[in-house]
Amino acid sequence: MQKIEALIEETRNNMTICNACRYCEGFCPVxxxxxxxxAFTPEDLKYLANLCHNCGECYYACQYAPPHEFAVNVPQSMAKLRAxxxxxxxxxxxxxxxxxRNGLLAALALAVGVTLLLLIAIGLNGGLSALVTTQHGGxxxxxxxxxxxxxxxGSVSLFVLLALVMGMVRFWRESGEGVAGLHDALSWRQALKETFSLKHLHGQNExxxxxxxxxxxxxxxxxHHFTFYGFMLSFAATVTGTIYHYVFGWQAPYDFTSLPKLFGTLGGIGLLIGPAGLLYLKLVRDPDTADVRQMGMDVAFIxxxxxxxxxxxxxxLLRETSxxxxxxxxxxxxxxxLFITMPYGKFVHGFYRLLAVYRNALERNRAGR
Incomplete structure (x- = not known):
């Protein structure tokens, strides 16, 4: 409890100094x-932390950043509070x-554990020899x-969906806005446009x-675009495959030119490029602008x-082979x-950030009315 209170106080102190200075007001929505x-309540600070995209611009521009005695470090305090x-x-x-506590280890152990369970299930169903034959025809x-x-x-997906929704409900409820605040169509259009274009990663002056x-x-x-749209294309491959199976009665395996294959191929390529690039940037970033403790969680998701x-x-590529x-x-x-860890790792930041961007648009529109 003392740790979170100290973090809240550190972030509040940073925001108080920034609010008096305002040199960085054009850098980002924060x-x-x-x-x-x-004044800044803990709920306000968590909202601002999820609105922060950790671009780092304010840290290098700040005249009060370390080694100044004020030691203002907005990106790092926001990253810690976001976690x-x-x-x-x-x-x-x-x-x-x-x-x-064990982000990367827990994720990899879970992947290995599920793989072993699937091997056992296949072994009990027809024997493991079926894994190394070409008689399956792909x-x-x-x-x-x-x-x-x-x-x-499907069962795991429903649990993950429930966990994500519960997290978003808690985030929005703590913001103090209530259900009525979710009904602003203009703010949703603005928030979705800003989110899907990753507008706030362009930085000041683009x-x-x-x-x-x-x-x-x-x-x-x-x-981020490679990663996000790679994931969405992979999801689209699953959805179109489901439609093929249940609506049209077309059963897998599908031709390479079919929508499930095209979406899956493009999505897979995106998931090779995007996460690898993000990991590289994470390794070369300035540790003073990040939460080092969160590294395991981030790397596990990537x-x-x-x-x-x-x-x-x-x-x-190997579907026709043994x-x-x-x-x-x-x-x-x-x-x-990946599915099981989604509600507990870096994946959730996309949902909380969407709500934070929406709330920011809502506040802007209210101020202009």
Missing amino acids: FPAMERRR ESYRDYAWPGLLAKLFD DFYALMPHNVMVVTF VGCTYPDAYHSHWRRRF ALLWLTGFTGLALM AMGVMLVVHLGVVMA
Whole structure:
């Protein structure tokens, strides 16, 4: 409790000094949102922390940054408080603590554990020899029945969806806005446009995010685009495959020119490029602008995304070979681990940030009315 109180006080002190200075008010949405407040409650600070995109520009521009005695470091204090909000809003909280303390290890162990369970299930169903044969003809369901796959992953997906919704409800409820505040169509249009274009990663004057030695680059925004749209295309592949199966009665395996294959291929490529780039940028960033304690959680999410793309593409390329069975089990294990960790790792920041961007648009529109 003392730790979070000290972090709240540190962030409040930073915002109080920034509110008096206002040199950085044009850098990002955090500072105009800050200026609309005379005092900062813990709830306000968590909202501002999730509105922050950690571009780093304000740290290098600040005259009160370390070694100044005021030691103002907005990106780092926001990053720490943002991680605290992930833990506070997570549901159920026990799983959040598990992945928070051992992010990378827990994620990889979960992937291995799920893979082993799938191997056991296949072994009990028809024997592990089915994994190393070409008699399946590229048909995934020859190894794992379609209904079993749907029930297994459908159940996990419903739990993940519930956990994400519960986290978002907690975030919004704590903001003090209430359900009525979610009904502003104009604010939603603005928030969705800003979110899907990653507008706030462009930086001041469209120069991009700031890196050590005040170097500007657009690559963080580009790698986020590869990652986000790669994930969405992979999800679209699953959705179109489901429509093919249940609506049209077209069963897998599908031709390479089919929508599920095209979406899956493009999505897999995006998940190879985006997470790898984000990991590189994370390794070369200035540690003074980040929360070092959050590194394990961040790397775990990046690793699972990259492995999802890699194993998915490998599965597609090897589906007609004897390696298809093993690759299918490994891919499903990685995807299941990714799904289960989503509500407790870096994935949730996209949902909280969307709500924060929406609230910012709502406040702007109210001020202009």
